[in-house]
Amino acid sequence: MKDKLRAGVIGMGVGVRHACGYLEHKDVELVAVAAKDDLHKVSEKCPGFTGKVYEDAYEMLAKEKLDIVSVAVPNFLHKEFTIAALESGAHVLCEKPMALNASEAQEMLDASKRCGKKLGINFSYRFYPQSQAMKSIVDEGLLGNIYYGRTVWLRRRGIPGLNSTARTYGTWFFDKKRAGGGPLIDLGVHRLDLALWLMGYPEPEWVMASTYDKLARRMAAENGVEYSVEDMACAMIKFKNGATLELDAAWAVNIKEREFQQTRIAGEKGGLFQYNVNEEKKYEIEYYYDIDGRQFDSRLHTLTDVPSAYSQFVDAVRDDKPFSVTPEQGVTVMRILDAVYKSAAEGAPVKIG
Ligand SMILES: NC(=O)c1ccc[n+]([C@@H]2O[C@H](COP(=O)([O-])OP(=O)(O)OC[C@H]3O[C@@H](n4cnc5c(N)ncnc54)[C@H](O)[C@@H]3O)[C@@H](O)[C@H]2O)c1
Numbered sequence: 001m002k003d004k005l006r007a008g009v010i011g012m013g014v015g016v017r018h019a020c021g022y023l024e025h026k027d028v029e030l031v032a033v034a035a036k037d038d039l040h041k042v043s044e045k046c047p048g049f050t051g052k053v054y055e056d057a058y059e060m061l062a063k064e065k066l067d068i069v070s071v072a073v074p075n076f077l078h079k080e081f082t083i084a085a086l087e088s089g090a091h092v093l094c095e096k097p098m099a100l101n102a103s104e105a106q107e108m109l110d111a112s113k114r115c116g117k118k119l120g121i122n123f124s125y126r127f128y129p130q131s132q133a134m135k136s137i138v139d140e141g142l143l144g145n146i147y148y149g150r151t152v153w154l155r156r157r158g159i160p161g162l163n164s165t166a167r168t169y170g171t172w173f174f175d176k177k178r179a180g181g182g183p184l185i186d187l188g189v190h191r192l193d194l195a196l197w198l199m200g201y202p203e204p205e206w207v208m209a210s211t212y213d214k215l216a217r218r219m220a221a222e223n224g225v226e227y228s229v230e231d232m233a234c235a236m237i238k239f240k241n242g243a244t245l246e247l248d249a250a251w252a253v254n255i256k257e258r259e260f261q262q263t264r265i266a267g268e269k270g271g272l273f274q275y276n277v278n279e280e281k282k283y284e285i286e287y288y289y290d291i292d293g294r295q296f297d298s299r300l301h302t303l304t305d306v307p308s309a310y311s312q313f314v315d316a317v318r319d320d321k322p323f324s325v326t327p328e329q330g331v332t333v334m335r336i337l338d339a340v341y342k343s344a345a346e347g348a349p350v351k352i353g
Contacts, residue, residue: 004029005317007068010057010081012038014095015072016045018122021310023048028068028314034060057081061088068317070122070310071095075185076178079104082119083111091118093313093323097189097337098330100180105334109327120313120323121330123193127312129303130283131194134265134272137287138198143267149245151195151263153187158259159216159231159251160186174220174227182229184211185337188249191263193325193333195245198265198272201329202239207339208349209235215252235340247340 005028009015012035019042022030030049033042034057042049054060061069061084069085071078071094079099085092092112098121099105112119125131137143160173172178179185196202211230220227232250239245261276261283270289277284287298307315309325316323335352343350 005067005314006031006065007070007314008032008034008060008064008066008090009042009070009072010034010060010085011070011072011074011095012041013072015070016041018070018072018093018310019049020046021308022068022070022314025311025314027318031066032060032064058084061085061090066090068093068314072122074172074178075100075180076172079108082108086111086115086117086119089115089117091120091313091317093120093122093310094330095122096124096193096330097180097185098327098334102331102334102338105327105331109331112327118313118317118323119327119330120309120316121325121327122309123190123197123325123329124309125190125194126197126325127306127309128283129306130274130285130300132306133300133303134198134274134285137270137272138200138265142270142287142289143265143272144269146199146265146267147243149195149199149243149263149265150247151191151245152248152261153183153191154232154248154250154253154255154257154260155183155187156255156258156260157215157252159219174216174225174229176228179229181337181341182211182213182216182231182233183249183251184230184233184235184340186249187251188233188247189333189337191249191261192245192247192336193329194263194274195247195265196329196332198263199239199243199245201332202241202243204237204332204336204339204352205240206238206349206351207235207336207343209233209340209343211341211344215254219252230344233340233344235336235343237336 007022032052034054069090211233216231217227237245264273339350
């Protein structure tokens with residue numbers, strides 16, 4: 001390769017992880033970042049950064065001739081910055097959730113096709129070694145036909161901003177118009193994508209769901225903050241191939257654990273289970289199988305490190321090969337989320353598509 005690829009990042013919250021990820025890759029140069037009031041974070045958190053900083057992301061796109069742009073801004077801005085970056089000639093790695101809803105996500109997918117540029121979605125939990133190990137077991141056919149899944153991310157009290165000194169309590173995360181929803185669209189998307197990916201992204205058919213706002217709305221009111229999203233969502237998703245997936249997500253629910261994440265899938269020949277340990281973002285996986293009527297359990301120990309989403313996106317652009325999280329998968333996730341919110345609002349099952 002003659003020259004390094006030129007990368008830029010919009011948004012300096014989780015965007016600093018993208019920036020640091022690009023700084024670590026030998027075939028890309030992080031030439032610029034854009035954000036509003038927290039541009040200083042790039043120099044604090046990514047000490048090797050020597051590029052330009054912009055308060056206007058459109059100016060960065062117009063001036064920098066970027067090959068790769070990460071979009072890591074509040075959810076309501078994903079569509080406009082992704083399409084602008086694609087139209088400027090860049091490949092885009094967009095944060096999750098892909099957009100506020102499926103119709104916005106579809107516009108982004110259409111734009112990537114129209115511009116002939118890659119669009120990846122940062123479902124970052126796929127890039128854990130435990131998730132990759134599960135996927136390779138599935139791909140080896142060791143589970144057989146997968147017909148059941150349960151995928152969960154619950155927090156006892158883990159409302160963005162409330163437990164963190166980094167943000168003021170009451171951010172865009174609580175505003176339905178800017179976030180699209182609460183823990184379902186924030187946390188649930190990760191566990192939903194993980195389960196769907198392991199299950200082979202089957203086509204969804206029906207959703208039956210409930211959402212609640214029993215705790216966080218009251219806590220927000222006590223702090224004088226508006227709160228217009230759910231604090232918990234529970235859903236059952238039925239697929240056209242007959243499989244069923246249960247999905248739960250909460251920022252606040254009265255359970256024992258501070259942080260509780262689990263994804264299990266089960267097939268005719270075996271099952272897999274991923275769970276977090278010590279209420280942290282550390283994971284174990286177990287594999288259950290059956291030989292001649294005898295049931296075995298095993299826990300996987302030696303797992304090889306997996307390159308980050310940022311690194312794999314650069315590789316995909318450099319070598320013109322597919323990136324593992326496709327915009328089509330992002331749209332499917334948004335179609336399911338739309339159906340969850342619709343079913344919860346109507347108190348009835350919702351047919352998708
Ligand atoms: N993949 C993950 O694990 C993960 C983790 C955290 C957040 N996220 C996602 O990343 C996105 C950002 O979340 P966050 O936690 O970083 O939020 P945040 O509020 O901490 O940061 C948002 C950033 O966007 C910038 N911004 C806002 N409006 C802008 C504009 N008009 N032009 C340029 N920059 C603008 C802000 O200055 C800030 O730097 C969300 O979609 C969130 O769901 C993903």
